[in-house]
Amino acid sequence: MGKVRMEEMSWKEVEEAIRKGKNTVIVPVGSIEQHGPHLPEGTDTFIGEVLGERIARILGNALVAPAIRPGCSQHHMDFPGTITIKPETLMKIVKEICICLAKHGFKTIVLLPTHGGNFAPITAVLPEISSELKDVRIVALTDLKEFIDKMNEVMVKYGASIKEAGSHAGASETSIMLALNEKLVRMDLAEKGFMGKYTRTKLYSLGLKAISPNGIIGDPGKASKKAGKAIIESLAQHFASKIKEEIKAC
Numbered sequence: 082m083g084k085v086r087m088e089e090m091s092w093k094e095v096e097e098a099i100r101k102g103k104n105t106v107i108v109p110v111g112s113i114e115q116h117g118p119h120l121p122e123g124t125d126t127f128i129g130e131v132l133g134e135r136i137a138r139i140l141g142n143a144l145v146a147p148a149i150r151p152g153c154s155q156h157h158m159d160f161p162g163t164i165t166i167k168p169e170t171l172m173k174i175v176k177e178i179c180i181c182l183a184k185h186g187f188k189t190i191v192l193l194p195t196h197g198g199n200f201a202p203i204t205a206v207l208p209e210i211s212s213e214l215k216d217v218r219i220v221a222l223t224d225l226k227e228f229i230d231k232m233n234e235v236m237v238k239y240g241a242s243i244k245e246a247g248s249h250a251g252a253s254e255t256s257i258m259l260a261l262n263e264k265l266v267r268m269d270l271a272e273k274g275f276m277g278k279y280t281r282t283k284l285y286s287l288g289l290k291a292i293s294p295n296g297i298i299g300d301p302g303k304a305s306k307k308a309g310k311a312i313i314e315s316l317a318q319h320f321a322s323k324i325k326e327e328i329k330a331c
């Protein structure tokens with residue numbers, strides 16, 4: 082299997098890959114943000130990198146750009162270690178990275194946010210990117226609900242309830258991290274988080290700590306490596322078909 086992560090490739094290898102038709106590039110957009118007492122700050126970024134790589138391999142004609150991070154995590158700033166940038170800053174970074182990728186000859190750029198706070202700024206900057214890069218197709222996977230639903234639908238098959246699967250550091254994200262690198266997961270410190278209903282408006286105005294003092298939404302208790310592998314595979318297959326559909330539709 083050839084390399085697909087641009088960060089691990091030389092310029093010669095990138096040039097050769099594009100020449101041979103790998104003209105799609107996936108750009109994960111992660112975060113540096115608290116994920117409860119048991120998961121690392123890089124969780125969303127690690128998920129984006131692995132998901133991006135798996136999607137690229139399914140597509141067969143794609144590379145993965147370095148994951149963008151930090152993302153927009155203002156609502157996690159009450160927890161140490163979180164680093165955030167303003168939505169306008171993220172919008173600028175995403176746009177400038179797309180301009181670089183287009184210059185090197187990529188014809189399709191896939192934006193893959195894996196952190197909740199990044200979805201809206203990416204959606205907002207899309208028209209600007211498309212008008213600047215007329216010859217490039219931008220595919221933005223910007224449906225946050227779809228992302229969480231897809232993740233949790235698999236987790237439910239592995240014995241968790243939807244509430245346990247959660248939307249932040251719950252069983253779903255914890256399972257993925259166990260599958261990616263279990264050394265970074267402190268299951269001994271995993272605890273139940275907030276299990277009720279909350280609105281995004283409340284989350285963004287008051288911050289996550291006001292909803293969940295331990296930083297978790299969901300319950301990591303039923304997380305497993307097996308479920309994590311299945312979630313990654315299911316998300317990758319789903320997004321790869323979605324990307325293929327969008328390319329066909331143009």
Ligand SMILES: [Zn+2]
Pocket residue numbers: 116124125195196249250254
């Ligand atoms: Zn996360």
